[in-house]
Amino acid sequence: MFIKYQYLRLAQTINLLELDTVIFCIFYVPIAITCTLLAFILRWWWWRQKSNNPNVKISSISLNEYEIAYLADGISRATDMAFINLVRRGYLHIFPSTREIEVTKKIPNQIHLLEKAVYSKHSIISGNGKITEQAINEIQHNLQKLGLIFSESQSKLVIRWLSTFPLFVMVVLGFFKTVVDVLENQLFGLIGIIWGVVTVFACFFLSKPHRTKYGDTFLKELQQRHSKLKEIQILNKLSSTRTKEFIDLNTNTKSEQLALAFALFGKEVLAAKPFKAVQTYFNPPNYESTEDDRLFAFFYPKK
Structure with a gap:
């Protein structure tokens, strides 16, 4: 009881927010660095733990184009992929100068759910994502089952929050110390700068990891295996109807190769002739793109 009483008296006597700025920094900086390292180690450790899938070998994994697009760059590339496929097959027509989309013919019943969602005029305008969410959930489920991406609970709870909790304690402490210094007519100086740096690190660790290490390894091997498809000059050959040669022996048709x-490579290949109309749509002349123009951003399911 005596030790507990003395500890409480000490805690009441030492108020961190009332410490001199220099003394506070001597206390704050080492702990902030330790918390940053702890967040990094926890994040890396969990990433490593979920990187192995003993039941599935990389060489035996087979994914469709939408699963590959989602693995490479998430929902955005998968929906872009559906849009490009619909344009190339003639179901949609785009007007690059006005960025308008016109439905040209009816889609067949046997078509990917994501293509149905993009084709739907209601989905394109209002972002009604029932079909889209169903398609994305199916893609996510398949990739999670193979151990290629993290589940929502893994990326949010374990990696995003548990690994960054110590850092955010330091962010809150640094914020209140900065406020106290300002209220006491002290300049926004050393502690404010240190607090800003810690906040930036904390925000960095808040980003959700997309692929597991296993998924990273698989994607890199896939990109190396199909590296020829990244070369613009080679892709230009596919725009010729006379060309019958296969650039990539692992695919069956020109459409599959495109x-x-x-x-795999996203907008890096849009400079090729087969993607010319779509490239003009994404970046029309005299148009300054903004983050709000990211194609079909509204397709992100809100949970």
């Missing part, structure tokens, strides 16, 4: 090229 789809795989975009799924």
